[in-house]
Amino acid sequence: MGGADLIGKSVTRPDALDKVTGGRGYPVNVNLPGMLHGKLLRSPYAHARVRRIDTSEAQRLPGVKAILTARDVPQIPFCPVYFVPSDGETLIRDMLILGDHVRFAGQPVAAVAAISEAIAEAALALIDVDYEELPAVFDPEQAMADGAPQLHDGVARNIAKNPSFEFGDVEAGFAEADHIFEGVYQTQRVHTCYMEPRVCVIDCDRDGHFTVHSSMQHIFGLREKLAYALGIDESRVTVMKPPYIGGGFGGKLDMGYIEPLAALLSQKTRRPVRIEQTRYEDFICTTRNPIKMWLKTGVKADGTITARQAKSILDSGAHATHGAQVIMVHGLFGMTFPYRCPNKKWEGFTVYTNNIIGGGYRGYGAPQGCFAVESQIDEICEKLGLDPIEFRIRNALRKGDPHPFNPAWTLNSYGYEEALRRGAERIGWATRKPAGSSSGVRKRGIGVGTQGIWVSGCMGFPDIYEHTGAIVKLNRDGTADVATGTVDIGSGAITALSQIAAAELGIGVDKVRLVSASTDTVPFDAPTHASRVTYSSGLAIKAAAAEAKKRVFEIAAGLLEANPDDLEMIDAQVRVKGSPQSSLALTEVIRVAETPFIKDTLAGPRPSSPPQYKGTIMGSSSLAPPENPSPAAAMFAEVEVDTETGQVKVLRCVYAHDLGRLINPNGAEGQVEGGIQQGLGYALMENLVFDQDNGACLSADFLDYKMPTAVEMPRVIESIFVETNEPSGPFGAKSLSEQCVTVPAAAIAAAVYNAIGVRITELPITPERVLRALGKL
Amino acid sequence: MKKTLVLTVNGERHELQVSADATLLRVLRDELGLYGTKRGCDTSACGCCTVHVDGNSVYACAVYALSVDGSAVTTIEGLGNGDRLDPLQDAFIRAGAVQCGYCTCGMIMSARELLAGTPKPDEEQIRHAIAGNLCRCTGYTKIVDAIKMAAGS
Amino acid sequence: MALPELKEFCRPQSAAELSSVFETYADGALFVAGGTFVHGLEARGLLSGVQALVDLRRMGLDTVSADDRGWRVGATVNFTRLGKMPGIDAPAFGALRDALACPPPQIRNMATIGGSIAASVPFFDVPAALLALDAVVITGTGVASRELPLAGVYTGLFTNSLAPGEYISSVFVPRPAARTASAYLKLETNANDLALIGVAVRVTMDASRRISDPRVVLGGGLNATHIRSAAAEAVLKGATASEELFQRAAEAIGTEIKPMSDHRCSAEYRAAMGKVYVRRALQRAIDRLV
Numbered sequence A: 001m002g003g004a005d006l007i008g009k010s011v012t013r014p015d016a017l018d019k020v021t022g023g024r025g026y027p028v029n030v031n032l033p034g035m036l037h038g039k040l041l042r043s044p045y046a047h048a049r050v051r052r053i054d055t056s057e058a059q060r061l062p063g064v065k066a067i068l069t070a071r072d073v074p075q076i077p078f079c080p081v082y083f084v085p086s087d088g089e090t091l092i093r094d095m096l097i098l099g100d101h102v103r104f105a106g107q108p109v110a111a112v113a114a115i116s117e118a119i120a121e122a123a124l125a126l127i128d129v130d131y132e133e134l135p136a137v138f139d140p141e142q143a144m145a146d147g148a149p150q151l152h153d154g155v156a157r158n159i160a161k162n163p164s165f166e167f168g169d170v171e172a173g174f175a176e177a178d179h180i181f182e183g184v185y186q187t188q189r190v191h192t193c194y195m196e197p198r199v200c201v202i203d204c205d206r207d208g209h210f211t212v213h214s215s216m217q218h219i220f221g222l223r224e225k226l227a228y229a230l231g232i233d234e235s236r237v238t239v240m241k242p243p244y245i246g247g248g249f250g251g252k253l254d255m256g257y258i259e260p261l262a263a264l265l266s267q268k269t270r271r272p273v274r275i276e277q278t279r280y281e282d283f284i285c286t287t288r289n290p291i292k293m294w295l296k297t298g299v300k301a302d303g304t305i306t307a308r309q310a311k312s313i314l315d316s317g318a319h320a321t322h323g324a325q326v327i328m329v330h331g332l333f334g335m336t337f338p339y340r341c342p343n344k345k346w347e348g349f350t351v352y353t354n355n356i357i358g359g360g361y362r363g364y365g366a367p368q369g370c371f372a373v374e375s376q377i378d379e380i381c382e383k384l385g386l387d388p389i390e391f392r393i394r395n396a397l398r399k400g401d402p403h404p405f406n407p408a409w410t411l412n413s414y415g416y417e418e419a420l421r422r423g424a425e426r427i428g429w430a431t432r433k434p435a436g437s438s439s440g441v442r443k444r445g446i447g448v449g450t451q452g453i454w455v456s457g458c459m460g461f462p463d464i465y466e467h468t469g470a471i472v473k474l475n476r477d478g479t480a481d482v483a484t485g486t487v488d489i490g491s492g493a494i495t496a497l498s499q500i501a502a503a504e505l506g507i508g509v510d511k512v513r514l515v516s517a518s519t520d521t522v523p524f525d526a527p528t529h530a531s532r533v534t535y536s537s538g539l540a541i542k543a544a545a546a547e548a549k550k551r552v553f554e555i556a557a558g559l560l561e562a563n564p565d566d567l568e569m570i571d572a573q574v575r576v577k578g579s580p581q582s583s584l585a586l587t588e589v590i591r592v593a594e595t596p597f598i599k600d601t602l603a604g605p606r607p608s609s610p611p612q613y614k615g616t617i618m619g620s621s622s623l624a625p626p627e628n629p630s631p632a633a634a635m636f637a638e639v640e641v642d643t644e645t646g647q648v649k650v651l652r653c654v655y656a657h658d659l660g661r662l663i664n665p666n667g668a669e670g671q672v673e674g675g676i677q678q679g680l681g682y683a684l685m686e687n688l689v690f691d692q693d694n695g696a697c698l699s700a701d702f703l704d705y706k707m708p709t710a711v712e713m714p715r716v717i718e719s720i721f722v723e724t725n726e727p728s729g730p731f732g733a734k735s736l737s738e739q740c741v742t743v744p745a746a747a748i749a750a751a752v753y754n755a756i757g758v759r760i761t762e763l764p765i766t767p768e769r770v771l772r773a774l775g776k777l
Numbered sequence B: 001m002k003k004t005l006v007l008t009v010n011g012e013r014h015e016l017q018v019s020a021d022a023t024l025l026r027v028l029r030d031e032l033g034l035y036g037t038k039r040g041c042d043t044s045a046c047g048c049c050t051v052h053v054d055g056n057s058v059y060a061c062a063v064y065a066l067s068v069d070g071s072a073v074t075t076i077e078g079l080g081n082g083d084r085l086d087p088l089q090d091a092f093i094r095a096g097a098v099q100c101g102y103c104t105c106g107m108i109m110s111a112r113e114l115l116a117g118t119p120k121p122d123e124e125q126i127r128h129a130i131a132g133n134l135c136r137c138t139g140y141t142k143i144v145d146a147i148k149m150a151a152g153s
Numbered sequence C: 001m002a003l004p005e006l007k008e009f010c011r012p013q014s015a016a017e018l019s020s021v022f023e024t025y026a027d028g029a030l031f032v033a034g035g036t037f038v039h040g041l042e043a044r045g046l047l048s049g050v051q052a053l054v055d056l057r058r059m060g061l062d063t064v065s066a067d068d069r070g071w072r073v074g075a076t077v078n079f080t081r082l083g084k085m086p087g088i089d090a091p092a093f094g095a096l097r098d099a100l101a102c103p104p105p106q107i108r109n110m111a112t113i114g115g116s117i118a119a120s121v122p123f124f125d126v127p128a129a130l131l132a133l134d135a136v137v138i139t140g141t142g143v144a145s146r147e148l149p150l151a152g153v154y155t156g157l158f159t160n161s162l163a164p165g166e167y168i169s170s171v172f173v174p175r176p177a178a179r180t181a182s183a184y185l186k187l188e189t190n191a192n193d194l195a196l197i198g199v200a201v202r203v204t205m206d207a208s209r210r211i212s213d214p215r216v217v218l219g220g221g222l223n224a225t226h227i228r229s230a231a232a233e234a235v236l237k238g239a240t241a242s243e244e245l246f247q248r249a250a251e252a253i254g255t256e257i258k259p260m261s262d263h264r265c266s267a268e269y270r271a272a273m274g275k276v277y278v279r280r281a282l283q284r285a286i287d288r289l290v
């Protein structure tokens, strides 16, 4: 097989064999000669000022090579978020590598490099820090109140960002409504729980050039942020792309404390420095921000939405980091875009507290909004006796509508209704019983949650990078090397990208190799995030492959005495369209291009082929995608609720998704199933909880932070892929990854309501909350 | 401070000097360079470090190396036979049970123990057998499929 | 690391060797059996003063024997082996089977019966089952040995009545009466969790469904230690098994529990669940007899 018929076929991951036999390619395995080990000393206080740090005793411990405190590091305020330029207007630069103002329990105040981890850790215990404890605030609403402790200079009421949108006239819209619904919804702080800890190994050479190995999702972002925080030129940093990393899900989308500290420790010691976070350290960074949402919707008796007004308060923790971006995506894609409604108003607050910092978890503000919006729709339908499927379809956007994000774009492919209808049929929606009507202790229910508008990248977002590039190079053996900065975080990106390259080139997918790369060798690439890889990186790889193919045709046309435009490449054969007998093996074309062109003949040395055929056949690209087409998702859940204990068991999920075109079915199903694990955890159990007195995280290991094991997962997860063939996408593809995480909580919450007739508006839906809602506590 | 530890790892005898608090995980990764055994939490709750000690799966991060002195340890590198993969490794590839792959080696070690004692497990037995192994990518569906596939073949 | 003071890893093979370690290190010595709990303590930085780890696994405490009085299980017998103990399929051992099935295989293969008792954690499952089975703990030191009912071991959360250097050498499980069944039920968030609630019960029931010699053991945060509910047992004793009786027994625990509130759930919820679980566990045990 080779060519466009590769699209839609399940192919084996190129890295699977390596991973089942040990998997050497993870950044945790990087081990350089002479490497030192770094550890960070973290503050036990949530809000404090460091008066003095005495490192003298630690310094004397044999094996300790360097110690850094605030005095020793550049004091350049930075924002660690990768996908926004370091000096971008929307970024809030409020972090320091090390400073004397501690704003969350666990913030580093010093770093040590030593010849072993054990010694580095022992050294931490010898550092004496004199803290002045300050009053702390952990609740964002309290933080906004007068008299609350101020976390950052010049930030009134701790409000880091306060965006708002208004479309139409909400007052008029509410006046038009027959019914008005109001609700308050609260979500919790959760962690992405990538399995490979965040780790880096950084080597500063004698010239002051830094070579960085890291488990991050974006090599160019890390180069940029690291250079910015250190106050050096980007060209002094080379970030190596790891063969693969052990998960990310957005949790590795920003520079941590470890990278700049490892860099500085390496600079000081002239040796490579490795810092690996412990699981506790992972848990206290890059979490999904909790958001509290107030939502008011006006509807006519027939179910038409006339107005929606909403307010969201996002607990950003000690620093803004992603909080300043998440709030925007949340406001637009979570609260405002879904459903056509001419009159909408939303206001958001990103608020500083002394909680741990947030991050860029899969869905990026949408899961919180989806839970609120979809829960309220379920309530509206229940109260008005409307069918939740028909209600949604009535108010949904349709193919041909302008894209709500950018009216210059049209929803050229849009399968929301089809996803919803096919999912409803598969789950047996017609057999759904009235809420709370099933008898017995264990009650069953079915619910739905949808997300109508989402992204295939970040095109159109203010300040967010989206251009991306690739280099495709053909080898003499007929294989293609594809180099991109796209980091494979496990989602199968490299599989789909290999398929796209192979399909465009007309060769087998086994002939494509995604090769090693670094920021030195490939064009800039926006991160592996925002459901963007298949669409956006796919387009870049397709373009680079097309350029290489064009060169193949130029040479082959001469050899075949044909017009390049009349050629096609199928199964690694260049053929004249319509006359397949006139063909040439791709390897032959490459041979002609690559071999020296002088040949010994009887008449003496003679050129074998014209010089203009010579040179490696390659193509490159660096481009921004033209649009940001919207996928659409609908999830159906069937649950069983134990009304004596409050436990919720998810029995079955049906997930339907418009992804434009299915590239790799097995990989797509894997995304859905994994997404549902995260969504189910969000819905029912995951929660980072903190001591309300001192801000210490109480659930910073997997014994206390509960995520679903194989036992809690539904036995049946059915994926339905709706193919609407997006005209702007590579082979018609859009995106998949994030919506599978966004919709489950809403679907499960609605199913719980359908089972017991009581609505839970706060996540996670713990047994205790269910029992309380049932009035049994 | 250091003590002598004798371990037979994947059939090969090793004599090492280790510190009193060294875990089996540290010895395997840091001393023997067996990177297939992963550290996901170091607090015995994720399963990435699952290996077999005398045929039984354990969390290598929660075992003091010296307490298993003299034992036979099998890691992912010890599965299969030369170039021939263990049927589980093969099934994990074919079923698409590998995404980021960080959990994979531990998962396969747990599944191997299950199949050794229960060659034809049902779905519930499979799910309980891997309950001590977390995966954040796959939702476990294809992992369960792979184990069924390996058991069926 | 988290054992900054550690100097020794001892592997005594006799009681005499063991006591000499304690003579050297006194309070600085800590027993290790399977190590699963010790590692948890280490990871949380709770073992900073430990100077010597004393591995019990070479003390020859890993045998299981039976006579007509009951079973004697060596302290270092692990959960997997315990689950294969001859006779464990009997309804009377249902609670033990239930409890042993709770932890993941990686823990079952290492965790020992002695360690699970000595850890003195009310959230563990196996001790609850053993309490319902009237287990007796046999301890040793270098010089002496004593027997004490398991119920007498616990003095509080993480604390027990074992003297420094005193170790559990075996656990005796008496042979249960005929027509006896037991069950253990656990409320957990995922399959790799410590109990939010854990209830073990044992009943002996004659042909007319009259209950004798009942046991109701409450764990998982219903109290600082596993406790037997005398009130619930009093309700059950001599009464005829019925759903209504189980409900009354469940209600009776109310006066005896002091449930904890923590980040996992509130005391109120624990109290309510304790009742549900007592009733359900009793039903589960009875179901094993019919």
Ligand SMILES: Cc1cc2nc3c(=O)[nH]c(=O)nc-3n(C[C@H](O)[C@H](O)[C@H](O)COP(=O)(O)OP(=O)(O)OC[C@H]3O[C@@H](n4cnc5c(N)ncnc54)[C@H](O)[C@@H]3O)c2cc1C
Pocket (backbone or CB within 6 Å): B043, B044, B045, C030, C031, C032, C033, C034, C035, C036, C037, C038, C039, C040, C056, C075, C076, C102, C103, C104, C107, C110, C111, C112, C113, C114, C115, C116, C117, C118, C119, C123, C124, C125, C126, C127, C162, C166, C167, C168, C169, C192, C193, C194
């Ligand atoms: C991930 C995980 C999941 C778990 N799940 C469950 C579960 O589902 N159900 C459950 O019941 N438990 C569970 N546990 C707890 C587990 O059962 C205990 O950790 C185990 O029983 C302790 O036994 P051990 O042999 O490993 O003890 P160790 O860790 O070696 O020791 C425990 C304590 O007892 C002392 N000690 C050990 N042996 C003796 C002895 N013979 N005499 C005196 N003192 C001694 C030690 O000094 C230490 O203080 C889980 C633990 C983990 C880490």
Ligand code: FES
Pocket (backbone or CB within 6 Å): B038, B039, B040, B041, B042, B043, B044, B045, B046, B047, B048, B049, B050, B059, B060, B061, B062
């Ligand atoms: S690393 Fe051992 S269980 Fe997680």
Ligand code: FES
Pocket (backbone or CB within 6 Å): A195, A246, A247, A490, B097, B098, B099, B100, B101, B102, B103, B104, B134, B135, B136, B137, B138
């Ligand atoms: S495949 Fe990534 S954690 Fe399992």
